[in-house]
Amino acid sequence: MLEIKNLHARVGGREILKGLTLTVNPGEVHAIMGPNGAGKSTLSYILAGKDDYEVTDGEVLLNGQSILDLAPNERSVAGLFLAFQYPIEIPGVATMTFLKAALNAHRKAKGDKELTTPEFMKLVKGVAEKLNITSEHHLGHAEAAGQRRLLRRREEARRDHADGAVAAGDLHPR
Amino acid sequence: MAATPIQTPAEQALAALYPAERTSLPGTADVIAIRDAAFGGVEKSGLPHRRVEDWKYTDLRARLKTFPPAAGPADVARVLIAAPAVDDDKARRLVIANGRYRPELSDLNGLEPGLSVFSLAKALEAGDADVLAALKLEDAIATNTAVALNTAFMTDGLVIVVADDAVIERPLELVHIAEGEPAASTAVRHLVTVGKGAKVTLIETVESLDTVAHHSNVMTVINVGEGAAVDHIRLQLEPDEAVSLTSLVAKIGQGASFDTFNAALGASLARAQIFAEFTGRDARAGFRGVTMLNGRRHADTTLFLVHGAENCRSRELYKAVIDDEARSVFAGRIAVPSHAQKTDARMMTASLLLSEEAEADAKPELEIFADDVQCGHGATCGAIDDDLLFYLLSRGIPKTEAESMLILAFLGEAIDEIQNQAVHDALIHRVEGWLKARSA
Numbered sequence: 001m002l003e004i005k006n007l008h009a010r011v012g013g014r015e016i017l018k019g020l021t022l023t024v025n026p027g028e029v030h031a032i033m034g035p036n037g038a039g040k041s042t043l044s045y046i047l048a049g050k051d052d053y054e055v056t057d058g059e060v061l062l063n064g065q066s067i068l069d070l071a072p073n074e075r076s077v078a079g080l081f082l083a084f085q086y087p088i089e090i091p092g093v094a095t096m097t098f099l100k101a102a103l104n105a106h107r108k109a110k111g112d113k114e115l116t117t118p119e120f121m122k123l124v125k126g127v128a129e130k131l132n133i134t135s136e137h138h139l140g141h142a143e144a145a146g147q148r149r150l151l152r153r154r155e156e157a158r159r160d161h162a163d164g165a166v167a168a169g170d171l172h173p174r
Numbered sequence: 175m176a177a178t179p180i181q182t183p184a185e186q187a188l189a190a191l192y193p194a195e196r197t198s199l200p201g202t203a204d205v206i207a208i209r210d211a212a213f214g215g216v217e218k219s220g221l222p223h224r225r226v227e228d229w230k231y232t233d234l235r236a237r238l239k240t241f242p243p244a245a246g247p248a249d250v251a252r253v254l255i256a257a258p259a260v261d262d263d264k265a266r267r268l269v270i271a272n273g274r275y276r277p278e279l280s281d282l283n284g285l286e287p288g289l290s291v292f293s294l295a296k297a298l299e300a301g302d303a304d305v306l307a308a309l310k311l312e313d314a315i316a317t318n319t320a321v322a323l324n325t326a327f328m329t330d331g332l333v334i335v336v337a338d339d340a341v342i343e344r345p346l347e348l349v350h351i352a353e354g355e356p357a358a359s360t361a362v363r364h365l366v367t368v369g370k371g372a373k374v375t376l377i378e379t380v381e382s383l384d385t386v387a388h389h390s391n392v393m394t395v396i397n398v399g400e401g402a403a404v405d406h407i408r409l410q411l412e413p414d415e416a417v418s419l420t421s422l423v424a425k426i427g428q429g430a431s432f433d434t435f436n437a438a439l440g441a442s443l444a445r446a447q448i449f450a451e452f453t454g455r456d457a458r459a460g461f462r463g464v465t466m467l468n469g470r471r472h473a474d475t476t477l478f479l480v481h482g483a484e485n486c487r488s489r490e491l492y493k494a495v496i497d498d499e500a501r502s503v504f505a506g507r508i509a510v511p512s513h514a515q516k517t518d519a520r521m522m523t524a525s526l527l528l529s530e531e532a533e534a535d536a537k538p539e540l541e542i543f544a545d546d547v548q549c550g551h552g553a554t555c556g557a558i559d560d561d562l563l564f565y566l567l568s569r570g571i572p573k574t575e576a577e578s579m580l581i582l583a584f585l586g587e588a589i590d591e592i593q594n595q596a597v598h599d600a601l602i603h604r605v606e607g608w609l610k611a612r613s614a
Contacts (some may be wrong), residue, residue, distance in 0.1 A: 092583025
């Protein structure tokens, strides 16, 4: 359960959030809508823990625990993460390296054994088949567009199957 | 009125060292004359300082605190058990310990036809005419302080000749090891001649077994014959206390292909100099390197490239990762004389600053006198991209691991150009070690 209570926040000295209160119960899907500049992105970034966003009042509890002092990666493994509308390409970091590091960080936090590269590749192959990502994408060495597509599908998959976790994201129309 | 320069302790040490060593260094009277001329130049001008343009960001006079005495012979037992820097069974290891070529520690079994390897010291003692001729360099190179000190003090090195059309499958690995305490200085000169259409890979590793302020000066002169292909990679792995000066002189013949990669991973003060020249048309060359710095270390990469012939292509890419209060310098000069039409050169340097106090100095210089050329340069300098870092963090990856991934990705663009897999892997291993130590 995610509880946002009386959240005030500013960025660059400008107050953006002025007392937002919202409770998201397990299994619920919420859409936050509003015009440009309403603070949708700000809320997402604050929940995810991005630097430069200053919380001036209020609190955010995930399953009863305050998350505002947690680093973004700690929030992520606690079950709260930001699904990017346009996943960033990281020049020089192979998608498989990135995905494996992310998965293993989550497994480690849960106390599960980290996957080796062959175990991970097997898992990826299975997931890729389910998502109809064929081998022509050459998973490991996908060209940029392919990588973006793969990442976006992964984001969508995570959003669709966010079992218990709460996905907060921008909801601009595509 | 020229003021008499006040000598620094390092200059005083040099002034005392040279007369003491002069006659015990290998070589005939002709060699001594060459040494005297080189040392005389250094003595006259003193060590270069920041008002000397080529040393603007690496003030040798201020930075070189001492100049240690010449190294004695190495303890062979210690050299023997030293772990190889590059794990490559295929490479032919040639060991230079404390400035002396040690054939008994080197792998000379079954030298390929067309490959010959012999000691520079022996050639100097014998007054070998070809070798003496190869010691002569144009003034701009010969008077460079690191080169002149090498000429004055060189104790040994390898004379390597690859015959025309010989393809040397096994890479030659020139292993430079300094051993012993207290700190000592070494100067090594290699002369490499690669014949027409020949092919060879040269790996150099430079390291010390003791964490003392050893001072090493390694100079490699390579003549790349017409249509030859030479891949040269140097891993400078000195301990943090050491001073490392390296110079590479390359003459690249018509239609030849030459690549050089320098990894500057160690030393408190390091300067890697490259003097390269296209001497024949239609040749291509790649100049690349990575520098990793922390603490108060200083590393300089200085490239002088003369695009001296028509239709030659070169690529330059140097990347530095700088932490703490360290400082990285890149100076790259490309000269294109008026006859060198259709020149194509692209020079790029990028620095990643990991702390507020880290410093990167980049000085690209293009001197273009031909009108039909493509010659570009670029320099970037910045911190780790917050957005990229946040993206990785938001996926659960801890900060130090995320930073390491981004640093490795940054260096990867240059490192992945290394064709030799064993060296590539050895370098990645070292980089990962550096990153691990950083996040510990």
